[in-house]
Amino acid sequence: MKIIIAPDSYKGTASAAKASEAIAAGWASIRPHDDVVLLPMADGGEGTLEAFARAHPEAHQHDVTVEGPNDVPTQARWLMLPDGTAVVEVASTSGITLLDRLRPLTAHTYGLGQAIAHALDNGARRILVALGGSSSTDGGAGALTALGARFGTDTGEELSRGGGALADLAALDLAGLRPPPPGGVLVLTDVTNPLLGLAGAAHVFGPQKGANAADIQRLEDGLNKLASLLPAHTSAPGSGAAGGTAFGLAAWGATITAGAPAVGHEIGLPGQVTDADIVITGEGRYDGQSPAGKVPSYVQDVARSAGARCFLIAGAIEEPLTTFAAYASLSAIAGSSQAAMREPLKFLTFAGAQLALNAEPSVLEESLQPQA
Template sequence: MNTGAAASSAGGPVAVPRRVVIAPDSFKGTASAADAAAALARGWRTVHPGDELLLRPMADGGEGTLDAFAAAVPGSERVPVTVHGPDGRPADAAWLRLPDGTAVVELALTSGITMLDPLRPLDAHTLGFGEAIAAALDGGATRLLLALGGSASTDGGVGALAALGGSFLDAANRPVKLGNRGLGTVARVDLSGLRPLPAGGALVLSDVTNPLLGELGAAAVFGPQKGADAATVEVLDANLARLVRLVPGGHSLARAPGAGAAGGTGFGLLAWGARMAGGSAAVADAIGLDAALDDADLVITGEGRFDGQSAAGKVPSEVLARAAKTGARPLLVAGVIAADAAAAGFVASVSLAGLAGGSDAAMAQTRHWLEAAGAELARATG
């Protein structure tokens, strides 16, 4: 590992190029992880143009996961697909084919909350997510990485399973209405027609560990973010509970960590046979972060808001843990820093809000302030 300086023939210090890995999450709503990494790199190069920069944009399974893979995996191919969005309207999306045959499918691109205005907590659904998964299977996917996060719905993944061949019928043997509202009338569930998993299986990428039901479940914790008031949350939870009673092994699946992810889509995917994986850890493995950190001197990570939750499976904590194994010094950039970054283990940190003079200014020109943060961190590390 380089120390950053060496003696010149004249006896003075001369800069030694360092290896710097840049591995941020997205700054949600303002910059993708790939854009954030590129902006940080531009700022760093204004101070240390000779350093070797390795861009490894990260994700935790939510918004920007597909872009992170596309930026980090050479030879990946974005495959366009038109699906039914969370309100039934056609939506242009894509899945990502990796060179080894793996397909990455991101729920936020097909059934995401940003696709709705106004929000529809009882009626939004995940049909489009299932359609994108089916398209990936039709495209020859040998393994699936299913990124959950940013969902508009609380349908227990029923929309996705319906697109994959599952049957959800009411007492009159008619398909139930899509969305959580339809779960209130479901009387029979038949999963025997589901498409088989690909040979390499399916991994669910998510940083959410909530169960499906109850006070820590999908409706109670995430329903309000999707437009549900207190009375609607009770309806959402009761309808999910009805689904659980009808799905084979539903009660044990509903208690599994991550079953509540993406409005219960985690539960539906578990019922299909998918396995849960920590979002940040799985993404880091898939993009080869450990190899990038080998012999690295520094690593920059970040996210929109660094707070107490950042230590629980978020991108900065994952990068920090992996850096500790290699000796790379970790640096943090965040839109807002609301926790003690030094106590967490970062040797330097920069807040975009601090640089810009406020959160609104930072969000209005996020890429500009990310460049400024990259330069600031470069100066801070000598």
């Protein structure tokens, strides 16, 4: 049989690439003669660059030094695909993991703009921007500044960087803003939140970035000022992604799109699944948000359209499963979430082997627990 293995990353424990390799090893231990294809997935968050690199081994990685979200120079990377498409990640340029401590008001996306500018300088004809893992709530103002926009105060001074400074925004000059590449800019996000309001960037994601109640109000006020000056729709689904960076890039001309389908299309998942018998997907936690556009739900839809069965391996399962043909919980296999997180690849391998026992349609096993 042809088996496609297309998980997301198991955040904080195993990358999508390592996870797919471990699952494949477990599968091969039971069914060594199956045709197994590894297509590690992402949704615009952690592992997006790695997913593209694996799907396009001929792609070229570019290293660039950018100004990190805490004003410290950091080494970032972006990928040039063979067709001239550049893939840039917020995580590696302006990501939250680059901070020594959370900076809810002063973290910024200037480094992201520098990486985009570097891609343009190197001839990128199209740009994909993965927005997961951001550190700031600056509405993309930092990135636009690096691309030539000028933000000012009512006294004519240059606006400081960071979402907290947006409350003092009074003037905007886009005359020097670099044009997008001829093939356009696609923003990949795994959320549908708007820019403003209780469901927006500051209220929903600000606390994750260290914002208290007063910070959230200041960030919201700043985003409102930014929205009054930038030509983009604040209510567009996903405009609040990455602290409103999606909104800022949309004002530059970018298109906001759901990350998982876009990544799947770019790495050729639908074409590979056409003649597949089984598709295995997964993520760290399968919960109430998973069916709403996360990697497993997208992969399952692709598998269903092709008539393939879809199996799930999740670190923890917190949502009833009725549509997957078989599934495995790493926490259940390991005995606890802590044990699963200590040795994720070991238990991913075990889960792959257990699922292989369900490969034949006639095998109906509800329990995937290891035998004593």
